[in-house]
Amino acid sequence: MPIFKLCLKIFRKNWSSIGVFLVIFVSLSCIFAFSYSQSSLSKGFTQERAKVALISKEKTPLTEGFRMALAKNADFVTLPDQTEKMQDALFFRKVTYILVIPKGFTKDALNDGTMKMEKRVVPGSAENAYIDSIVRQYWHLATVYAAHEPNLSETQIADHVKRDLSTSTPVVMHDQHAASADSNFITGYFNFVAYGLTIVMIVGIAAVFIVLNRQDINRRIICSPIHSISVNLQIFLAIIIFALFCWTGFSGLGIFLNLKNQITAPIGYYLLNSVVFTLCLSSISYLIGNLVSNRQALSAIANVIGLGSAFLSGAFVPQELMNQTVLKIASFTPTYWYVTANNRIAGLGAGNWAETKSILNDMAIVLAFAVAFLILSLVIGKRRRMYA
Amino acid sequence: MTIVETQNLVKRYGDLVALDHLSLEVKEGEIFGLLGPNGSGKSTSLNCILSLLSFDKGEVKIFGKTMKPDAYSIKRNIGIVMQNVAVFDELTVYENIDYFCSLYVPDKKQRKQLVDEAIDFVELGEFRKFYPKKLSGGLLRRLNIACGIAHQPKLIILDEPTVAVDPQSRNKILEGIKQLHKQGATIIYTSHYMEEVEQICTQIVIIDKGRVIASGTKEELKAMISMGEKITVETFSISSDQMTALRRLPGVITAEYADERLVIKSEKETNNLAAVLDFFKNESITFGRIYSELPTLNDVFLEITGKQLRD
Ligand SMILES: Nc1ncnc2c1ncn2[C@@H]1O[C@H](COP(=O)(O)OP(=O)(O)OP(=O)(O)O)[C@@H](O)[C@H]1O
Numbered sequence: 001m002p003i004f005k006l007c008l009k010i011f012r013k014n015w016s017s018i019g020v021f022l023v024i025f026v027s028l029s030c031i032f033a034f035s036y037s038q039s040s041l042s043k044g045f046t047q048e049r050a051k052v053a054l055i056s057k058e059k060t061p062l063t064e065g066f067r068m069a070l071a072k073n074a075d076f077v078t079l080p081d082q083t084e085k086m087q088d089a090l091f092f093r094k095v096t097y098i099l100v101i102p103k104g105f106t107k108d109a110l111n112d113g114t115m116k117m118e119k120r121v122v123p124g125s126a127e128n129a130y131i132d133s134i135v136r137q138y139w140h141l142a143t144v145y146a147a148h149e150p151n152l153s154e155t156q157i158a159d160h161v162k163r164d165l166s167t168s169t170p171v172v173m174h175d176q177h178a179a180s181a182d183s184n185f186i187t188g189y190f191n192f193v194a195y196g197l198t199i200v201m202i203v204g205i206a207a208v209f210i211v212l213n214r215q216d217i218n219r220r221i222i223c224s225p226i227h228s229i230s231v232n233l234q235i236f237l238a239i240i241i242f243a244l245f246c247w248t249g250f251s252g253l254g255i256f257l258n259l260k261n262q263i264t265a266p267i268g269y270y271l272l273n274s275v276v277f278t279l280c281l282s283s284i285s286y287l288i289g290n291l292v293s294n295r296q297a298l299s300a301i302a303n304v305i306g307l308g309s310a311f312l313s314g315a316f317v318p319q320e321l322m323n324q325t326v327l328k329i330a331s332f333t334p335t336y337w338y339v340t341a342n343n344r345i346a347g348l349g350a351g352n353w354a355e356t357k358s359i360l361n362d363m364a365i366v367l368a369f370a371v372a373f374l375i376l377s378l379v380i381g382k383r384r385r386m387y388a
Numbered sequence: 389m390t391i392v393e394t395q396n397l398v399k400r401y402g403d404l405v406a407l408d409h410l411s412l413e414v415k416e417g418e419i420f421g422l423l424g425p426n427g428s429g430k431s432t433s434l435n436c437i438l439s440l441l442s443f444d445k446g447e448v449k450i451f452g453k454t455m456k457p458d459a460y461s462i463k464r465n466i467g468i469v470m471q472n473v474a475v476f477d478e479l480t481v482y483e484n485i486d487y488f489c490s491l492y493v494p495d496k497k498q499r500k501q502l503v504d505e506a507i508d509f510v511e512l513g514e515f516r517k518f519y520p521k522k523l524s525g526g527l528l529r530r531l532n533i534a535c536g537i538a539h540q541p542k543l544i545i546l547d548e549p550t551v552a553v554d555p556q557s558r559n560k561i562l563e564g565i566k567q568l569h570k571q572g573a574t575i576i577y578t579s580h581y582m583e584e585v586e587q588i589c590t591q592i593v594i595i596d597k598g599r600v601i602a603s604g605t606k607e608e609l610k611a612m613i614s615m616g617e618k619i620t621v622e623t624f625s626i627s628s629d630q631m632t633a634l635r636r637l638p639g640v641i642t643a644e645y646a647d648e649r650l651v652i653k654s655e656k657e658t659n660n661l662a663a664v665l666d667f668f669k670n671e672s673i674t675f676g677r678i679y680s681e682l683p684t685l686n687d688v689f690l691e692i693t694g695k696q697l698r699d
């Protein structure tokens with residue numbers, strides 16, 4: 001099998017250029033693993049404190065109780081009741097949340113009235129969400145008490161609400177998120193692998209084709225008595241070996257880095273997903289090898305494709321935080337579907353067939369990409385050979 | 389026995405007819421020279437012969453069998469050396485030859501001997517462990533040849549193996565080809581250097597614009613043309629009257645004066661050198677060197693096509 005052996009030889013000769021990417025990738029993964037373990041140990045779940053200005057134009061037992069309820073999650077800032085000053089304060093982030101209680105609000109609220117508190121916020125501050133929920137809960141509870149027990153005085157209502165709020169504070173996390181404490185790292189890792197694997201595979205496989213497709217070398221092979229099917233099979237075999245080698249390396253590293261986390265995540269799914277993705281990368285590399293004939297250009301292209309697709313598809317940044325348009329564009333790359341499947345695997349509960357089906361569906365799309373790229377490169381390869 | 393035979397090969401690139409009903413016949417034991425100017429269709433004809441290129445019309449037979457892309461038993465006995473150097477930069481001299489040889493000879497032990505012989509043959513012994521990037525142009529050409537012939541094929545096809553090669557390496561290559569011929573190989577050799585073809589080829593075909601314009605041994609080719617002798621005189625001044633007088637000398641076909649050089653072509657067996665010398669003395673024209681030559685293949689080409697083989 002001379003051609004098979006030759007391919008392996010070329011892989012080995014290209015080790016240095018592949019090695020650079022491997023070192024980068026391994027060090028990034030280590031940083032990634034390290035920072036993840038730090039953040040997951042020390043932080044846990046804490047509510048952020050917001051800077052709130054509460055301007056009340058009346059003083060009732062309920063408004064005072066409300067102020068105390070807020071104090072648990074807010075640092076109060078005093079502001080004069082002037083629109084301009086308030087806007088300045090928001091602009092300079094002195095406060096993120098301003099609430100103005102109009103005169104007569106308490107009475108109106110208890111009677112199911114329509115009066116509203118005036119609210120100004122810095123848009124997009126996460127900590128405001130907590131304040132919003134306290135505001136909603138406090139006044140909702142107060143109205144409920146007033147409606148069901150009309151005899152209660154405002155002071156009594158304020159006491160009841162205070163008691164209720166303090167008992168209902170414990171945060172209940174959804175099952176899914178509890179599981180993700182472990183699977184978050186491995187998901188992040190496998191998403192991140194999309195980047196490293198893409199570059200290594202493109203550089204490695206395309207380098208072989210750049211050599212084999214050089215017109216005169218290709219002619220020598222065509223003129224030899226080796227059957228053309230055998231030539232293609234040998235090349236294919238070499239690619240598979242190389243791909244498996246890369247895949248084993250990357251997933252092995254992931255599992256190793258993940259050892260200190262309990263393995264509750266369905267590792268098998270991650271492995272399957274990444275194998276499928278590796279296959280797809282093989283055929284992309286095959287295509288690029290057929291198109292590009294220059295080594296320098298190759299490493300630039302590998303970087304652009306590797307970084308670009310990984311970035312667009314949410315391999316670095318969670319997809320939930322990304323722009324919808326960007327994700328739409330990303331869905332034209334297999335990387336997107338690979339990352340999507342990884343994220344689904346992270347949230348996979350036991351026996352959730354519907355979810356498993358969509359994971360398999362994502363993998364099927366990646367496979368379809370693989371087939372499409374393969375056909376495209378065979379067509380191009382054939383055309384090139386005819387003009388040889 | 390006929391080794392390679394093409395009949396009425398036609399190859400078109402769009403409107404351009406690269407091969408125009410080209411018929412060739414290469415017999416066993418020949419060094420068959422395909423001589424033609426740049427773009428005359430030499431490489432194209434070799435590519436068609438080897439089934440590397442599809443053609444529009446005609447037939448190619450090698451070893452008596454029709455050549456096809458999947459005629460692997462024919463391919464086993466052919467060695468090719470293409471116009472461009474085709475070796476792996478990733479492999480050393482030895483590994484390169486070994487690799488291309490392994491396409492034909494799977495057996496390792498047998499191959500080792502063949503590769504060693506090939507390395508000795510092109511005299512690259514001291515460069516075995518060198519990578520191609522470290523070799524000079526001439527050495528690279530020799531490596532390229534070794535890669536094509538290590539498996540000792542019966543038919544060797546070389547496409548301009550001496551292009552851009554220094555005279556020393558060129559002579560080594562030509563000697564090598566003669567040696568391969570002595571060892572029994574049939575050789576097809578293309579070139580646009582007529583001197584080379586004249587030097588080594590036993591049979592010559594001159595092609596132009598994809599057509600055979602003459603074929604035969606070099607003696608036969610030269611006999612084909614009317615010119616038998618070419619006399620060149622270096623002189624600074626000659627009048628048009630004197631030119632006319634020169635042209636009237638017996639047996640003179642043409643006399644041309646350009647770049648302080650007078651070229652007189654005369655028919656076969658005229659031996660005009662003495663007559664020309666006398667003429668210069670009588671007319672008291674001062675002159676430098678004067679020499680007489682037999683016709684070259686370039687003259688053959690020139691007389692048939694009206695243009696120089698090399699521009
Ligand atoms: N792929 C191609 N497409 C179009 N025209 C081509 C192609 N290859 C060769 N030709 C044309 O066919 C003609 C013959 O080319 P060929 O390469 O056979 O010449 P050659 O005799 O080998 O010349 P050289 O001495 O330069 O190698 C030329 O006119 C060339 O321009």
Ligand SMILES: [Mg+2]
Binds near residue numbers: 548
């Ligand atoms: Mg040529």
